[in-house]
């Protein structure tokens with residue numbers, strides 16, 4: 254344990270945790286959800302649920318993590334007592350399983366990002382045949398680039414999380430943001446964009462309580478903030494005791510929402526610009542076609558309208574997306590790897606490679622059975638598992654861990670916490686309101 258790293262500063266933590274939070278969930282997943290759930294109504298419900306449910310759970314994870322400073326199973330055990338140890342194991346292992354399964358589908362999409370990046374490079378060199386192979390769905394392409402993405406993820410994780418993550422997230426994430434803002438400015442000049450913005454920004458309030466929409470928004474809120482798998486617990490374990498956790502958590506949540514909203518401001522109008530230019534996006538019944546492929550259809554169509562500059566933009570965009578995916582995938586792989594290296598005493602390098610290759614095998618199974626397995630794994634992990642494991646985290650901080658100890662942990666970084674708003678609301682909120690809300694929402698969606 255002596256070798257556990259710590260983030261070098263508050264900014265480093267915010268960037269790393271935001272690096273985990275910001276990823277394909279914001280830029281690939283969020284626009285798909287918005288487009289298939291009727292636009293603004295989804296955006297509205299998602300933002301509300303992030304504040305009502307995701308932020309409180311994020312705090313539960315960060316506080317448990319910083320208190321225990323170890324892998325997720327041992328962390329939850331550290332805040333449980335005699336009778337609840339069984340539940341602690343169940344929660345920890347379920348989180349590890351969920352993190353691994355998320356990585357198994359995530360890396361397939363990330364592989365597409367690498368392939369599209371290389372596709373634009375190939376086009377730049379005039380090799381259109383190669384470009385076509387790289388940007389079209391095929392078994393071979395999916396296997397190769399998913400494998401390559403694992404290689405990158407495992408290499409970074411095996412060299413230690415704090416150093417690896419800090420190096421990557423601090424420089425490249427801000428670039429992605431700037432690029433998105435520039436692209437949003439560009440799209441405003443295109444015919445059709447205004448229609449996209451109208452649909453995106455005007456919620457149809459009659460839809461916001463639609464059961465399917467609410468469950469999708471709940472899953473998206475948890476997935477986007479990397480909750481319900483133990484990632485944020487591990488990141489919390491690398492935070493110095495002198496930091497003010499509620500503030501740090503709020504910073505990360507706001508940045509994450511901000512990036513998702515920006516991605517929507519780009520992709521949804523891009524969809525309508527593409528529609529305007531004759532690309533087919535909806536089927537006759539008005540449903541989104543090939544939703545997994547949404548950004549790979551509408552963004553390249555947008556880049557094409559830019560003439561030769563479009564190629565450079567495409568290369569930049571897909572390489573930055575690959576980086577954004579990497580800063581998230583390393584935080585997923587870290588969950589099983591921290592457990593294998595700290596609880597099972599496997600060396601970090603060995604743990605990273607053995608766990609990584611095992612999860613790679615799952616990805617390959619999904620690739621071979623893409624149409625039947627991909628959607629299933631996404632739904633099982635993000636829609637159901639993440640909120641349910643999040644609920645268990647609430648049970649631990651609300652009902653099992655002693656409240657004076659929780660306060661003591663928070664006070665380390667904010668001595669006056671007892672009198673602050675956070676402490677007045679949060680403990681009872683995670684104890685009663687969060688579990689009840691999650692149960693109600695699931696009930697509502699099943700009935």
Ligand code: PHE
Nearest residue numbers: 274276277278279476477479
């Ligand atoms: N939050 C990440 C994203 O939006 C995904 C993620 C989920 C990362 C769970 C870690 C754990 O892309």
